[in-house]
Amino acid sequence: MEGHKILSCKDITKIYPNGLKALDKVNIDILNGQIHAIVGENGAGKTTLMNIMYGMIKPSSGCLFFDGKRISIPHPQKAIEIGIGMVHQHFMLVPSLTVKENIVLGSEKKFRNSFGKLDFKLMRYSVKTLIEKLNLPLNPDSVVGNLPIGKQQMVEILKVLYKRTNFLILDEPTAVLAPNEIEDFLSFVKKLKQEGKTIIFISHHLQEVFQIADYITVLRKGKNVGSFKKEETNKEKISNLMVGKEISLETEPPKSFKENALLKIKDLSTRKGQLKHLDLTLNKNEILGLAGIAGNGQEELFDVLSKETFDYEGKILINDNELKGKSINEKRMMGISYITDDRLKNGLAANRTIFENGIAGHHNNLKYFHFFINKNQGVDLLKRIIEKYNVRGADNLKEKVRSLSGGNMQKILVGREIEHGPNLLVAFKPTAGIDIAARKLIHETLHKLVLSGSSILLISNDMNELVNLSNRILIIFKGKIVGQFTYPDYDIKTIGYYMTGLKENSNNA
Ligand SMILES: Nc1ncnc2c1ncn2[C@@H]1O[C@H](COP(=O)(O)OP(=O)(O)O)[C@@H](O)[C@H]1O
Ligand SMILES: [Mg+2]
Structure with a gap:
């Protein structure tokens, strides 16, 4: 079903052991089959929230609902089980292995025959099918370390999708891409949506966000300061919410400066x-x-x-x-x-x-x-x-x-x-x-x-x-x-x- 609440956060608060409150009663509803962008300045709490959804860290209070039921995600294995996958800010690929090896890494069990040997043909076939389905410019036999970053990122995402992921968290995926790679990447993400995936897309760049998102949530200093349907807001409003306006002018800069x-x-x-x-x-x-x-x-x-x-x-x-x-x-x-x-x-x-x-x-x-x-x-x-x-x-x-x-x-x-x-x-x-x-x-x-x-x-x-x-x-x-x-x-x-x-x-x- 499209459009129902697939994942919800209710009053999620995270206080790190050093006392820092990274999230403060965050409520957010992610709708099935939609691209939901989360924007916010550095340190706003985006990664913390994603890590909670993916079971990497535990919230200090609050809870998660998946498909209408209250759920706890104590570790990433649980997230993967229910179809949530996350692509981190730093890739976790093995550069010396090929595309297909990287994609199946961790899922090899599927390809062992009755003698416990890996069936490479089957492995290659299954990866090739996935790549073709998404119409990606990737060769299963290329060595990952030789690929440009944009393609490495596709491999990283395929690796996550390969685990039967329906809910994909992308933490600042475009930060590592060159400008010419970004367009391709955004079409790829749209394609994933067409395949029925739900996507959380984190970015600072509002042009990108407005290009692909259906919903936008702004986090600021650990708080959700607004969730909007894209059509109901605009870039200027989102930017104002992100950066904020309440600047306090306590001092003034030194007056000694000369043009020299x-x-x-x-x-x-x-x-x-x-x-x-x-x-x-x-x-x-x-x-x-x-x-x-x-x-x-x-x-x-x-x-x-x-x-x-x-x-x-x-x-x-x-x-x-x-x-x-x-x-x-x-x-x-x-x-x-x-x-x-x-x-x-x-x-x-x-x-x-x-x-x-x-x-x-x-x-x-x-x-x-x-x-x-x-x-x-x-x-x-x-x-x-x-x-x-x-x-x-x-x-x-x-x-x-x-x-x-x-x-x-x-x-x-x-x-x-x-x-x-x-x-x-x-x-x-x-x-x-x-x-x-x-x-x-x-x-x-x-x-x-x-x-x-x-x-x-x-x-x-x-x-x-x-x-x-x-x-x-x-x-x-x-x-x-x-x-x-x-x-x-x-x-x-x-x-x-x-x-x-x-x-x-x-x-x-
Ligand atoms: N493991 C940690 N221990 C203590 N503070 C942390 C930890 N991880 C993140 N923080 C702090 O929590 C806040 C939110 O960080 P983060 O979720 O990474 O923000 P964002 O992804 O929006 O840049 C920041 O102030 C950051 O310094
Ligand atoms: Mg982050």
């Missing part, structure tokens, strides 16, 4: 392709905010600026010196500092002590050269950071840094990077996941830093942070700057349209 370029990025493209012809200029004493929904090239921009061997085309000039080929130490000597939210991967070393982490990167600062000899200076520096940034729990500098809470780790990292007195600070989500007091302190610190002569490239998906700190805000979408706003003319609605791809004009950035 420190960092110039010209026609920057990366081989991996997340960045495409990106241009931007950061002036001296300026905080330049870069807004965008995660996955539009921000991570690669940070990598290009911070990593040693990141290949790119185009120019990155700091005071007219090209950054290409510079080692991390040379970048530090040029006066660049980095803050990242990815504390334990890039910023701090979990198993090193608070002391070691607090002085890392300062080694080359002549003052701290041979820091073993100048250990006292190192200790002084660290004590200064701890006091100035109000780091709690760091009395014993020989403790491992991981013993600190996330907010306190971030304060050490911020302190360490700022005490360099950098010319340029590249801050990537500097306050993600930390408490309000620590956030306020870090914001004040960034503010003071530009007044003392530095410039900051602030990459963030926290609109409040961007609006309160930035002299200008640029919007990145699909690897390019698509819009620019100058303080105080921040029109959050319009910024949201740029972020979700509803508006695009790449002039004056």
